[in-house]
Each structure stands twice: as structure tokens, then as C-alpha cells.
Amino acid sequence: MTSSTALVYDEEMTSYKLLWENTECSIEVPERISVSYKRLQDYGLAERCVQLPVREATEEEIMLIHSPEYLEVVKSTQTMDVEELRKTSEKYIAAFFHPNSYRCAKLSLGGTLQLVDAVMSGKVRNGLALIRPPGHHSQPSESNGFCVFNNVAVAAKYAKNKYNLQRILIVDWDIHHGQGIQYIFEDDPSVLYFSWHRYEHGLYWPNLRESDYDFIGKGKGTGYNINLPWNKIGMSNSDYIAAFFHVLLPLAFEFNPELVLVSAGFDSGFGDPEGQMRATPECFSHLTHLLMHVGHGKLCAVLEGGYHLRSLSESVSMTVRTLLGDPLPRLSGEMVPCFSALESIQNARHVHAPYWKCLLHDETRLIQEPSTKGLSTASRPHMDSSTIDEFLENHMKKILYAIPQSTTCILPPKADTSGLAINVQVEESTAASEQVKAAVSVFSQEDLVNESLLESLTKTLTAIDKITNRQTKNCIALSSNSSLSTQVALQHVTRLSLKRGVMCWYWRHGS
Known part of the structure; x- marks a missing residue:
């Protein structure tokens, strides 16, 4: 249908x-x-x-x-x-x-x-x-x-x-x-x-x-x-x-x-x-x-x-x-x-x-x-x-x-959005670099040199923030390192004191 x-x-x-x-x-x-x-x-x-x-x-x-x-x-x-x-x-x-x-x-x-x-x-x-x-x-x-x-x-x-x-x-x-x-x-x-x-x-x-x-x-x-x-x-x-x-x-x-x-x-x-x-x-x-x-x-x-x-x-x-x-x-x-x-x-x-x-x-x-029986039914002014x-x-x-957007897709600047459904909101990563560094503070600081990884973490944190701030109901963010992104996301939501949540991660070979 x-x-x-x-x-x-x-x-x-x-x-x-x-x-x-x-x-x-x-x-x-x-x-x-x-x-x-x-x-x-x-x-x-x-x-x-x-x-x-x-x-x-x-x-x-x-x-x-x-x-x-x-x-x-x-x-x-x-x-x-x-x-x-x-x-x-x-x-x-x-x-x-x-x-x-x-x-x-x-x-x-x-x-x-x-x-x-x-x-x-x-x-x-x-x-x-x-x-x-x-x-x-x-x-x-x-x-x-x-x-x-x-x-x-x-x-x-x-x-x-x-x-x-x-x-x-x-x-x-x-x-x-x-x-x-x-x-x-x-x-x-x-x-x-x-x-x-x-x-x-x-x-x-x-x-x-x-x-x-x-x-x-x-x-x-x-x-x-x-x-x-x-x-x-x-x-x-x-x-x-x-x-x-x-x-x-x-x-x-x-x-x-x-x-x-x-x-x-x-x-x-x-x-x-x-x-x-x-x-x-x-x-x-x-x-x-x-x-x-x-x-x-x-x-x-x-x-x-x-x-x-x-x-x-x-x-x-x-x-x-x-x-x-x-x-x-x-x-x-x-x-x-x-x-x-x-x-x-x-x-x-x-x-x-x-x-x-x-x-x-x-x-x-x-x-x-x-x-209301027997009461005046005269219209109010x-x-x-x-x-x-x-x-x-x-x-x-x-x-x-x-009204929160139903679905938001976090993409890098100038990404091709022609194939997305009309009711999907497209936004760029907005998390500040200081926020990213704080989120990965428990991991190797050497990871922060990798621009691709930094971009992935930025998109992950942006997605979580938009959901928790009721700006969207759900969010899609592409990541080049799903394992580290998962750990960072879990640490971030723990800091936010969220009681419940569902996070789904999809790995594509070679990504």
C-alpha cells in the first residue's frame, strides 16, 4: 500500500x-x-x-x-x-x-x-x-x-x-x-x-x-x-x-x-x-x-x-x-x-x-x-x-x-541529498570540537588527529543532542568508526542522565 x-x-x-x-x-x-x-x-x-x-x-x-x-x-x-x-x-x-x-x-x-x-x-x-x-x-x-x-x-x-x-x-x-x-x-x-x-x-x-x-x-x-x-x-x-x-x-x-x-x-x-x-x-x-x-x-x-x-x-x-x-x-x-x-x-x-x-x-x-437543561443558551459575545x-x-x-522533525540525517557539508525522502530533514554536524574532545577524553588522544574520525564523532554527538533536545524523533549519522562512536555515544548519554534509549548501529564492510 x-x-x-x-x-x-x-x-x-x-x-x-x-x-x-x-x-x-x-x-x-x-x-x-x-x-x-x-x-x-x-x-x-x-x-x-x-x-x-x-x-x-x-x-x-x-x-x-x-x-x-x-x-x-x-x-x-x-x-x-x-x-x-x-x-x-x-x-x-x-x-x-x-x-x-x-x-x-x-x-x-x-x-x-x-x-x-x-x-x-x-x-x-x-x-x-x-x-x-x-x-x-x-x-x-x-x-x-x-x-x-x-x-x-x-x-x-x-x-x-x-x-x-x-x-x-x-x-x-x-x-x-x-x-x-x-x-x-x-x-x-x-x-x-x-x-x-x-x-x-x-x-x-x-x-x-x-x-x-x-x-x-x-x-x-x-x-x-x-x-x-x-x-x-x-x-x-x-x-x-x-x-x-x-x-x-x-x-x-x-x-x-x-x-x-x-x-x-x-x-x-x-x-x-x-x-x-x-x-x-x-x-x-x-x-x-x-x-x-x-x-x-x-x-x-x-x-x-x-x-x-x-x-x-x-x-x-x-x-x-x-x-x-x-x-x-x-x-x-x-x-x-x-x-x-x-x-x-x-x-x-x-x-x-x-x-x-x-x-x-x-x-x-x-x-x-x-x-444545562433549562439554562440560557444565548451565545457569548x-x-x-x-x-x-x-x-x-x-x-x-x-x-x-x-513539532520535532520525524527523521534527521546528519551529513557532511555539500553531501548529495537528492535520494532522501522529502520528510527527512538534512543538517550538518554542529557539535563543537571541544565537546568532541571532552567526549573522547578517556580514549587515546592520538585518535583526535584523524579528521575522518573526528567528523564521525561530531555527527554522532550532534544526532544525540538533537534527539535529547526534542528537535527530532530519530536520527541517522554516518560513522567511519562505529566501535569508537558507540563508546563515545554511550559515555555522552550517561553524562546526560538519560533513563531509557535505543541505539542501533549498522556496519557496512569497508566503511
Whole structure:
């Protein structure tokens, strides 16, 4: 299996926008994907990905989920004037159409299916579809919540049909409930759907009773629909991680999916005006990393929401870093979930316990009256965009600076590095000559005359120092005298009072 990561993006998906005044829909702007892609370029991440060509989804693919009648409505918007578009949009909830909506929706869905094909064929291991319009609210016969076609739902049905998959996991970390996906698969035991979402006891959009924890599926699909409602704002990294560890992951590992699809909505991140939550961008690195251990690593992340451009673009970038296999940054903040989050987690586990072996002996009780019931759900005063930008600028510098390079190779000056992997950091020896002399003080000083040996010892000490200073996770250093280098290294780490460590030495005859 290849270890590469795919990226789906086409600038043409920015070619539609809201054409009239509508406060509810005005946040869904073309810059959501263009700014995110630019951020991937700034970090050098886009060029490390396999760029997949985007194609239009066919009508047959669209109708895997959507009705022919709805398809005809969307097609007809291509020739409508602004007033006709507005009237057609008003037939649905929080929806808007544009003459290019149909074309972009076909590209959005087609790009998602391209990603599924690339992952399932083994061309890549995982990937991200940076697309719009989003999809998880869309239902078989209606647009909803900016969504035209349900990209992830169609992708799941497409993967089941084309690759004969029996088990697909859909993880929806958007801050809104993806009711479209729930409705489509609620009686289907081949799809395990997990969604956390801002709920506030039904007072937050889409204001559905069926978004609560006790809606667990229907018929044969009972137990395969997992809702984790957030009943207050301000959920942080610890709450999200706790939800994964205590609800999603136990069920996901037991389910053992053959493919993981992520409805990756980043309006659940810090600074987003819709979610008003406090998960910082590196949280999505950890969520992604946890999901990469499910479904044999076959993971397709598909963009849904995200409405603060800086927060969105940083979170997208952190997700792609992890898909590429870069080291995880340290999570910021205290790792103690809030009481309201624990209540929601406990209730979700309780209602699913009868259907899963991993919860068979779970003795958690149902919390009939959550601590937030009846309390005001009024949103807190939101930070202005410049304050959010300033925080994220400083935060990203801090966490990116703290990430150790996965592998560092210590080479002599002007060495040929063309054959090294792209994620290997190359550095020259930096240990001072006095440090080298001190390290070999117990050995013959005659050895210090040999320049080749001095260079080898310098590289060895540089490697050890970079690991102990958390500048890299592991290190490679070439040595012309492995025996002496080993002795020097052992003496050096003894002086550093290290408690544990593994050192591997490889001898090549004649080196």
C-alpha cells in the first residue's frame, strides 16, 4: 500500500456565490476553499500531495442518493435569472442557487468520488477533498444548509456498489448535525454514522429532535447511528478527544470498517462564528491521526463547513499534515473534558450499550436531567475577526515550532541529498570540537588527529543532542568508526542522565 496523500481541488468550484441579500447564507463564500488551498501552498503541503484531477459526477452517480425530480430542479437553475433563483432557493431551508451551482455541485461530488477511487485502488493511502458546495445536510429530494448533493452519502453508496464494501464508517465532525446523512442511512447496518454537533437541547440549527443522543437508527440499522449532542458552547480539545476515546473509537474498532469517510466541517474549530467552540487547529491533527488507525488507513476527508477563513485554513492544513504522516503537535490546553461533555458522552454510551460488545459491561446510567437543561443558551459575545487572526498567528507559530522533525540525517557539508525522502530533514554536524574532545577524553588522544574520525564523532554527538533536545524523533549519522562512536555515544548519554534509549548501529564492510 502506497503511503501518499491525495488532494482534490479545482478553482472552478469558486465560480458561484450568493446573488442577493440573505444573512443566513452569506457566510458560505468562495474564499473558503481558495484561502485554504493557498494556506496549503504556503506551508509546502499542496506540493507534497498527489493532485487528483476533478471530474463531473454523472447523473447516474447523483441518483444513487438523489431523486430524478430533485436533479431536474438543480439542472434547471443553470438558465434562471436572479429572481427565479431566489424563489427556487426559498423552497428549501438555508439554501441558495446560482447559474453555476449545478456545474460546481457536479465537480464537488465528482472530486469526492475521484478521491474514493484513488484510495480504494491503492493509488494513494488517504486524502482530502477541498470542495464546495458542501453536502451533509442535503437530502434525497431537497437542498439544505448550503448543500446541493450529499457528497459523502453518495460516496458511501458508490464505494459499496463499486468495491463491494460491507462496512463504511462516516465521521461527521462538523458543528452542525448532518441530518441528511442520518436520514439516508438510518436503517442501513453497513454504514456506521457518527456525528457530534452543537444542539443545546434542540435550540440550535437544524433544531431537530432526531439530532439527540437517543436517535440511534431504525430497523436493521438500530445501533449504527451515533449522535453526540453538545448542549453548550465553548467545547475544547479535551472534549473532542474524550468523545473519540469514549464513544466513537470503541464502536469503530468493533465495527472494523473497510473505508472511513470524514465529513470534515471545521466550523467546530476555534473562532468560527457558527460553532463558537474552542478546539484549536492541532486538535484536528489528533482526530485525523486516531482515524488513520481505523479502516486499514483508508481515509477520505471531505470538506463540509468552516466559516472563519483563518481558522478554517489552519485546521485544513493541520489535517493534511497528519494525512502526510508528519509528527503530531502537542495538544494545547488542559486535557479535562467539561461536565456537560461528559453528560453527553455518558448518555450516548448508555443508549448504545445494548448493541455493542465493547459496551456490554458498561454500567453508566442515563442522565435524565442534564446540568444545562433549562439554562440560557444565548451565545457569548463573539471575538472580532482580527483578534482571532492574531491569536491563531501566535498559536500556529508556537505549535509548529514545537513539532520535532520525524527523521534527521546528519551529513557532511555539500553531501548529495537528492535520494532522501522529502520528510527527512538534512543538517550538518554542529557539535563543537571541544565537546568532541571532552567526549573522547578517556580514549587515546592520538585518535583526535584523524579528521575522518573526528567528523564521525561530531555527527554522532550532534544526532544525540538533537534527539535529547526534542528537535527530532530519530536520527541517522554516518560513522567511519562505529566501535569508537558507540563508546563515545554511550559515555555522552550517561553524562546526560538519560533513563531509557535505543541505539542501533549498522556496519557496512569497508566503511
